[in-house]
Amino acid sequence: MANDVSARQDRLQQGDFEYFRQFLQDACGISLGENKQYLVTTRVRGILSDNNLESLKALVDQMKQPRHSQLRDQVIDAMTTNETFWFRDVYPFEYLKNVLFDQLQQDGASAGAIRMWCAACASGQEPYSISIAVEEHRYSKPGAGPREVKIVATDLSTSSLIAARCGEYDSSSVQRGLVPERLNVFFDRCEGDRWRVKPAVRNRVEFRTLNLMDSYAVLGKFDVIFCRNVLIYFSGDLKRDILRRLHCALKPGGLLFLGASEGLAGVADLFEMVHCKPGILYRAL
Structure with missing residues (x-):
């Protein structure tokens, strides 16, 4: 029994x-x-x-x-693991700052703002890291180009987006990937040993709720998309579907950053691999 x-x-x-x-x-x-x-x-x-x-x-x-x-x-x-921290893997942000921003400025000097999308942004560290890279590029090359950079950051978790929009982090969070120089330049010290992203960095990012299973049409077209360390949670069919729709969301020749352990999952005909040394990215064909 x-x-x-x-x-x-x-x-x-x-x-x-x-x-x-x-x-x-x-x-x-x-x-x-x-x-x-x-x-x-x-x-x-x-x-x-x-x-x-x-x-x-x-x-x-x-x-x-x-x-x-x-x-x-x-x-x-x-x-979900939510292993999010500042300047994760380093190379995407260095490549943006040292190579891509100059290319994008030259390729479309009269084409309006450079548009970037950070998908599955969690509590905001990745899009703010991109925005800091924009600031550092401008500091290093004053007057390099007239094009504004706009960053759209999305996630399906409303609680994560609330935290991201606030842009305020405790001392433990800011120690994960931020060197002291960046912390001192791009953050304001708050009460209770907390730090808040400065307005110049924060105001460049627009946070929106989006489930990656839904339509991306409302977001428009992008020059660069970051969709890193999220495809690992999906089935093979859904990965392929998302990658096809990311391709459609890119402008011709637009660039896609994936996570270090992620690949093109059967849609390699839509992208060209670009070596960043040490990492890779994918250019839409």
Whole structure:
């Protein structure tokens, strides 16, 4: 009898996991492996406790209700690594500052602003790093070009975007990738050992809510897109779909930065690989 009860409980738990897994994929494209039940349980245990919920099924049922969007954000944040810090991998920002900004200024001197999109921006470190690179390029080459740089940063988590728009970070956050010189030049010290991005950097970035499974048409066309360390969460079919739509969101010859462990996933015919030494980027064909 005890074995029968245990078997039923295991089936119920597996069913709850599949229910949760399907919801996550439908809601935001995150694809969990069949062996990730322990990972899910570990990461949402605190959320279940805080909301007096006894099962993953009860959690999903709550998230499906429109009034619980904040709960959905919590769960998505818990299920993604969110390993975000300043100037991650270094080379994209150095290449922007030392090569690309000059090229973009020359290639379209009368074509309006240089438009950049930072997808899955989390709490804002990446788009603000890009904006700091813009400032440093201008400092190093005063009068180099008249084109303004505009950065659109998107994420599906409203709580992450609230933090990003504020542009305020604790001492632990600013120590992750920021050298003291940049901290002192581009941030203001706030109360409680916190730091806030200066207006010149912050005002260049527009934060908007966007699920990468939705249409990008509302964003317009871009010269450069950063979509780094997010495709790893998606299925192969969804990766290919997103990459095709990113290609459509780029201007002719526009540039795409992916994460170090990410590739073109079956759409190599749409892009040309460009070596940045040490990294790579992709130019839209």
